Amino acid sequence: xxxxxxxxxxxxxxxxxxxxxxxxxxxxxxxxxxxxxxxxxxxxxxxxxxxxxxxxxxxxxxxxxxxxxxxxxxxxxxxxxxxxxxxxxxxxxxxxxxxxxxxxxxxxxxxxxxxxxxxxxxxxxxxxxxxxxxxxxxxxxxxxxxxxxxxxxxxxxxxxxxxxxxxxxxxxxxxxxxxxxxxxxxxxxxxxxxxxxxxxxxxxxxxxxxxxxxxxxxxxxxxxxxxxxxxxxxxxxxxxxxxxxxxxxxxxxxxxxxxxxxxxxxxxxxxxxxxxxxxxxxxxxxxxxxxxxxxxxxxxxxxxxxxxxxxxxx
Numbered sequence: 001x002x003x004x005x006x007x008x009x010x011x012x013x014x015x016x017x018x019x020x021x022x023x024x025x026x027x028x029x030x031x032x033x034x035x036x037x038x039x040x041x042x043x044x045x046x047x048x049x050x051x052x053x054x055x056x057x058x059x060x061x062x063x064x065x066x067x068x069x070x071x072x073x074x075x076x077x078x079x080x081x082x083x084x085x086x087x088x089x090x091x092x093x094x095x096x097x098x099x100x101x102x103x104x105x106x107x108x109x110x111x112x113x114x115x116x117x118x119x120x121x122x123x124x125x126x127x128x129x130x131x132x133x134x135x136x137x138x139x140x141x142x143x144x145x146x147x148x149x150x151x152x153x154x155x156x157x158x159x160x161x162x163x164x165x166x167x168x169x170x171x172x173x174x175x176x177x178x179x180x181x182x183x184x185x186x187x188x189x190x191x192x193x194x195x196x197x198x199x200x201x202x203x204x205x206x207x208x209x210x211x212x213x214x215x216x217x218x219x220x221x222x223x224x225x226x227x228x229x230x231x232x233x234x235x236x237x238x239x240x241x242x243x244x245x246x247x248x249x250x251x252x253x254x255x256x257x258x259x260x261x262x263x264x265x266x267x268x269x270x271x272x273x274x275x276x277x278x279x280x281x282x283x284x285x286x287x288x289x290x291x292x293x294x295x296x297x298x299x300x301x302x303x304x305x306x307x308x309x310x311x312x313x314x
Contacts, residue, residue: 001310002034003029005026005035005037005082005083005085005086006036006037006038006053006082006084006085007022007026007036007039007088008085008089009022009038009088010040012058012068012070013068017063017067021286021287021290021291021302022286025086025088027060028300028302028306030059032303032310034306036058036059036060037055037056037082038055038056038070039053039054039076041096041097044103044104045103049106050077051077051078051079052076052077052078054073054076056070056072056074057072057074058071079110079111083111084111084112084309084313085104085107085108085111085113086114087100087104087113087117087285090166090286091285092164093124093125093285100117101117102121105117105118105121112309114268114269115267115268115270115284115285116265116268120267122265123284124163125282126163126164126281127141129279129280129282131261132257132258132261135254136278136279137200138151138199139197139199140198140199141197142195142198143193143194148181148185151198152176152198156175157174157175157176158199158200159173159198159199159201161199162188162197163194163197164192173201202278204276205275207224207276208224208226208243208245209273209274210223210224210225210245210274211224211225211271211273211288213269213270213271213287213293214255214271215269216262216263217258217260217261218259219251219259221293221297221299221301222247222274222289222293223243223244223245223293224242224244225241225243226242242289242292242296243296244297251274255272262282268309269301270282270287271287271288289301290302
């Protein structure tokens with residue numbers, strides 16, 4: 001049975017079809033016989049309890065610059081006219097993002113939203129991971145400067161990052177003798193009222209920051225993102241390079257710890273970040289890495305995802 005799949009995402013013409021996970025999701029859906037519609041989050045509306053979007057029928061192909069053929073704009077009733085919505089816009093996880101989850105909550109699960117919008121709202125990546133004791137390196141989330149300085153005094157070599165950042169933006173390492181903590185906190189305060197995350201530095205990051213993809217709570221594989229020489233950030237958007245790896249016993253243990261909770265919450269497509277023996281984030285908003293995983297290992301996480309979607313939606 002063909003499903004009607006709407007994709008809520010950032011502008012489609014700007015995506016890199018060689019690396020973008022959402023593009024691979026759409027290509028997989030189309031190859032499996034499903035029909036596609038595209039809309040950006042600003043085209044989402046709520047009126048008298050009805051959630052609708054001004055969307056366009058979409059066909060995709062593997063030709064950069066010609067990868068998206070869009071039809072005329074039409075109004076889709078998201079509770080009646082589609083079977084599945086892929087919520088795939090990138091963070092930041094701000095009020096605009098949160099409002100979109102409230103709107104999509106009105107149609108889920110009659111229309112299957114991936115991931116469950118209620119649980120996306122309730123599981124900010126750097127906060128959700130704290131639900132599971134023992135999986136993280138020592139970590140503090142706060143805006144209280146005395147607590148930050150106390151944490152640094154106890155742990156010395158630390159990493160500072162914005163609570164709701166993305167793609168490695170704003171992530172810095174502070175060695176014990178680094179004098180820039182005050183200035184960095186001031187800069188953060190000028191840009192945001194959010195708390196910061198301060199975490200004990202894990203030296204194993206020099207060997208890579210692993211992204212492991214889970215479908216309905218089960219790991220399907222991962223890639224290792226190795227930072228450039230002299231860098232602490234391994235994100236591919238910040239110069240990191242992707243390499244294949246085999247899941248270790250500890251990787252599998254971490255997945256087993258969080259997997260049942262992911263499944264219970266309806267978080268079907270999740271990416272976790274693992275450095276050494278520690279998990280640092282659980283990414284539920286718009287996880288990436290599927291293209292690299294398929295290229296290096298042949299494992300297609302998006303095919304596994306649609307097998308699960310089809311079981312739930314048909």
